[in-house]
Amino acid sequence: MLRFALTRIALAVPTLLIVAVSVFLLIRLIPGDPALLMLGDMADPHSLADFRRSHGLDQPLPVQFALWLGNLAAGDLGRSITTGQEVLPLIFDRFLVSATIVVVAVALASLVAVPAGMLAAWRQNSLTDLAVVAGATLLLSVPSFWLGLLLLLLFGMKLGWLPVVGYVPFGQDFGAALAYIVLPVATLVLVEVGVIARMARASTLEVLRLDYVTHARAKGLSELAVMGRHVFWNAFAPTWTLIGLILGNLLGGIAVVETVFTIPGLGRLLVDAIFARDYPVIQGCLLFIAGVYIVVNLVVDLLYPVFDPRVTA
């Protein structure tokens, strides 16, 4: 397993390098000048030239790339063009915010969706099954920004139970932090529950048809024992992969939810940076997201044998 992990980590280096080159070139292919966006339509040519010079934007592209790559190798992702902050600490700060919400949301969604999917499969073609499938399809179809706004409207404005905008770190005030993340977490849970429940149902159905389940039932095991001891572990493995993918995707930024609920997370940082053509932040964010995706997938792959011993890492 150690060898597998080391191989995967080693393979991540060329992947990240390809991401670095692609991101650097692609963002510069998009029309738009950071200096113009930063200084606005009131800027005179002298100010624009000063700005480009002071941020190294007047250098030829290969020179800019070489400088950036050299700094990257030294662990320096540069400074934001718009705020002057160091990119790496900025990304970490914002990632912590996004990660808190995403991890809580995916955990809650999994806790709800996996049993629901298994229940639906166990009671296939019953009313329960129909309700789970219909509910999952409905939730799957609802766009997160719309759902977020509806929740905000109901619990924030109509009922006034929850704060509608802002974010408080858990380290600062636990109660307030909880109040602020309820709505964004609920939005993500409701959106992801549908995906996970459908996967859990499908994989459970597949396992339920296998001979060893019939055999277990024929031995006289209770349904709880069959489902819990024999079906769950095998059926959960594909769902676990899906949860890993969802986690990887969401950790890369939940820009829509962050924008609706005014959360200073990684997704909003990236979107704002794209609109401002803040090259160092865009490059840093995308590299970081690629890294997170690789790590999450590696962890998921390493844990896969826990659920399905037939697969060895």
Added chain:
Amino acid sequence: MRRTVFFGLAVALVAGAACGPAKAAGDDTVRVSLNADIRSTTPGTNRDDNTDAVVLHVVEGLVAYRENGSVGPLLAESVEISPDGKTYTFHLRSGVKFHNGATMTADDVLWSWNRYMDPATEWRCLSEFDGRGRAKVEAIEAPDPQTVVVRLDAPNALFLSTLARPDCGMTGILHKDSVAADGSWIGPVGTGPYMLADWRRGEAITLRRFADYASLPGDADGFTGGKSPKVETVEFLVIPDASAAKAALVSGAIDLVPDISPADREELKDNPDIEIVAAETMGLNAILFQTRDPLMGNQKLRQAIAASLDTAQIVHAVTDGNSVPNNSVVPTASAYYTDVQRQGFTYDPARAQALLQEAGYAGEKIVMLTNNRYQSSFNTAVFAQAMMQAVGINVELEVLEWGTQLDRYSSGNYQMMAFPYSARLDPSLSFESMMGNKDEQPRKVWEDPEALELLARSMVVTDDAERQKIFDELHRRLIDQVPMIMLFNGSDLAAFNSRIEGYRPWAASKPRLWTVSIAG
């Protein structure tokens, strides 16, 4: 499963309700939404509109803009201009305190000026004063603690206007404590009505009332006039999403949204807890022509387009009746806006068709650019397209992301575009934004040499009546040559909770919280 979900949600909601920060009665804080975080706390350097809006609560300059776009003294008691227009003598107000308790003197003005003129500061207005712009500041002296004398190498009618520009940070006078021993920025120690208390990046900026603020007498007038702060704390909350800001206002989480959309006004106007006030701004919402384009270089064609557009109808539709039509580059709120500027283009479809024939227009495709960030630009383009098509002009829209449109504007790579210029408070600056030689600056729209001479004169002449004549002449030429079609200046629609009083938006599109008090 549903029971589980609802139970979970209910627990979370009850917990949230119990723990959520509720606004206490008697709360002496006004919460204001900002659509993006500020970029820094350094005046006039790393800035945008939001940065200026916040920082100008904290720092003040020698002079500042009034509501009608003229410039008046703020930290200066008075300003004398020598007969040759090259020497400015600022007599400072006495008893003005910095936030650290120190009294402001001419030494502080000199120190601030030298810091701004140091290229390392990256002051965005450096090129206006170091010889690359209109006039160079050759010397600045402090003959006594209450007097500062500035000598220019040439007369410059825009010297005070440039000092007062919000994007120059009002050339705010700072105390030395604003920077560390190595010259790095710590935070603004200014003389403004509010002090910077806290900045949580991406979340909020908190300002506290400066108890020793030395206010001018009278009412607030733009950035000058009486500015005694009445509210203890002002909190600017970063809320990028307009719907979320509206929800926060309705729920009482924030007190003020400085700029709502006309559509939101319709939704909020019947809410008894919300008040809405509007003010004309000095922005320029226009349709620009690339006069070097083979097709758009035809003046008759441009005149035909101008005649095909019903400005009043477009402006009413785009702004929901919140702005007045204005075909002049001189903003309606300006002291220089007179009957001459009121004479704009005449909507006359029949004349438009006749002009098209005179122009030899044979239905060639014209592409008009617009963007999806500024709704007013997009809507303007849509209405203009329909009106142009009605007289037989084959115009297509190309909707771009804002950064891309700005790039095309800057390179002059377009035929027509709907474009919003940000507010300039002096008409010379408004004209200057779109006038100039395209060989030197491709973004410029109008390059008639005689008009450029008039503009240059408007920047030297200090007599108001003389300047008025120049602006009148420029307006007449613009209406005749149609290098662009100005449509309206726009308006700021501010929505606020009725618990606060005294808030007034104004032409500069910058919220002023020193006018605000809490009712009861």
